Amino acid sequence: MTLLTQEHELARRTAREFAEKYVEPVARKMDRENYYPREVIREAGKLGLLTPTVSPEYGGGGGDLRTAVVVLEELGRVSGGFSLLVEAYGILFADALNNFATKRQKEEVLSKVAAGEKIGAFALSEPCCGSDAAAIQTQAEKRGGEWVINGTKMWITNGLYADYYLVAARTGPREARHRAITLFLLPRSKCIEASPIEVMGVRGTGTAELKLSDCRAGDDDVVGKVNGGWEVLTTTLNIGRTAVAAVAVGVARGAYEEALSWARNRELFGRRLVEFQNTQFELAEMLAAIETARTLTYYSAYLYDTKSPHFVLMTHVAKLQSARIAVDVARRAVQIEGGFGYSKESKAEMFYRDAKILEIGEGTNEVMKYVIYKLIEKGSFH
Numbered sequence: 216m217t218l219l220t221q222e223h224e225l226a227r228r229t230a231r232e233f234a235e236k237y238v239e240p241v242a243r244k245m246d247r248e249n250y251y252p253r254e255v256i257r258e259a260g261k262l263g264l265l266t267p268t269v270s271p272e273y274g275g276g277g278g279d280l281r282t283a284v285v286v287l288e289e290l291g292r293v294s295g296g297f298s299l300l301v302e303a304y305g306i307l308f309a310d311a312l313n314n315f316a317t318k319r320q321k322e323e324v325l326s327k328v329a330a331g332e333k334i335g336a337f338a339l340s341e342p343c344c345g346s347d348a349a350a351i352q353t354q355a356e357k358r359g360g361e362w363v364i365n366g367t368k369m370w371i372t373n374g375l376y377a378d379y380y381l382v383a384a385r386t387g388p389r390e391a392r393h394r395a396i397t398l399f400l401l402p403r404s405k406c407i408e409a410s411p412i413e414v415m416g417v418r419g420t421g422t423a424e425l426k427l428s429d430c431r432a433g434d435d436d437v438v439g440k441v442n443g444g445w446e447v448l449t450t451t452l453n454i455g456r457t458a459v460a461a462v463a464v465g466v467a468r469g470a471y472e473e474a475l476s477w478a479r480n481r482e483l484f485g486r487r488l489v490e491f492q493n494t495q496f497e498l499a500e501m502l503a504a505i506e507t508a509r510t511l512t513y514y515s516a517y518l519y520d521t522k523s524p525h526f527v528l529m530t531h532v533a534k535l536q537s538a539r540i541a542v543d544v545a546r547r548a549v550q551i552e553g554g555f556g557y558s559k560e561s562k563a564e565m566f567y568r569d570a571k572i573l574e575i576g577e578g579t580n581e582v583m584k585y586v587i588y589k590l591i592e593k594g595s596f597h
């Protein structure tokens with residue numbers, strides 16, 4: 216079984232060259248100054264790297280999930296922030312539209328988003344509810360033939376700069392939970408107030424709180440079906456979890472490469488740090504963990520691309536393990552660098568902070584385990 220083909224390796228090469236030419240120069244600025252790399256996003260759009268899975272008809276890369284995975288991995292190796300920004304943009308927003316939007320919505324919005332001319336954000340989480348997404352409180356009410364939407368969204372990546380929002384709202388009683396949620400495609404307008412949120416890692420990704428006050432939408436702004444939002448959300452988040460696992464693989468690789476280079480150059484006790492067996496064992500542990508995460512992530516994407524029912528289990532396994540591995544590898548990288556690793560000069564320090572969100576965003580480690588256990592109960596493991 217070949218998990219990756221020549222086409223995937225070609226996409227990897229393009230993404231790596233792009234990451235080194237365009238992302239590397241802004242990675243520290245994103246982190247230190249919370250700088251949102253608008254111009255780099257536009258450049259990524261020109262190469263189809265922003266929306267690798269979106270149909271070429273709408274300006275996307277036309278690739279499968281493995282294509283997206285190798286792109287995100289290469290971006291993450293240079294900047295966890297840039298990779299996560301692209302993941303939220305290209306998978307949570309654009310791939311969801313690619314799979315569920317109407318032709319008009321795709322023609323009007325998706326082409327501009329794929330080109331990087333307009334920014335898209337996926338707005339599900341709220342102050343009340345992240346893990347318990349079925350309890351969201353943002354309300355969409357039908358008044359005089361149109362929808363009127365009110366509520367607050369929280370932690371929205373790209374939210375500060377987005378031109379379009381894919382917003383999940385309640386379209387029925389709270390007790391109906393996931394059966395009364397609908398997704399709306401809303402353009403940025405005065406009814407949406409976006410405020411910045413300062414975060415620990417993945418800085419420069421435009422994380423925002425959104426206040427929606429009497430936003431108006433028509434039936435033709437619904438993505439998927441009225442009260443059918445849960446299907447859009449679960450499909451999109453299942454794909455997103457493998458994509459986040461790919462970000463994690465990239466972040467882990469970035470941290471590992473930093474540590475290896477440091478260990479080869481640092482001298483102490485009359486030897487290079489890399490000559491101590493403990494350092495060699497640490498680097499070996501890191502590499503073994505990265506290859507484990509990588510294999511899981513590629514395998515999960517392969518299962519999606521080949522329409523295997525085993526994908527749902529594996530996307531949760533890949534996300535859980537890869538996120539944990541990214542945090543652990545980055546922690547070890549900081550340790551190898553000693554005091555330097557704890558300083559703001561160190562890239563390992565940045566990767567360590569970037570890695571942590573991967574255990575929280577798009578479902579925490581605990582939510583991954585909750586879903587995996589539910590699948591065990593259903594007899595999904597064989």
Ligand SMILES: Cc1cc2nc3c(=O)[nH]c(=O)nc-3n(C[C@H](O)[C@H](O)[C@H](O)COP(=O)(O)OP(=O)(O)OC[C@H]3O[C@@H](n4cnc5c(N)ncnc54)[C@H](O)[C@@H]3O)c2cc1C
Pocket residue numbers: 303337338339340341342343344345346347369370371372373414417422572575576577578579580581582585
């Ligand atoms: C930087 C950043 C970017 C983000 N980007 C986006 C975005 O673009 N769009 C979007 O919609 N959201 C986004 N999020 C939100 C993210 O998905 C949520 O933060 C996440 O799902 C967790 O939700 P919560 O913060 O409400 O935590 P909670 O759900 O309140 O969880 C708190 C704790 O309880 C644990 N827990 C939850 N359920 C259980 C259980 N059943 N058993 C035991 N423990 C449990 C959790 O694991 C966690 O440790 C982002 C968050 C951050 C920080």
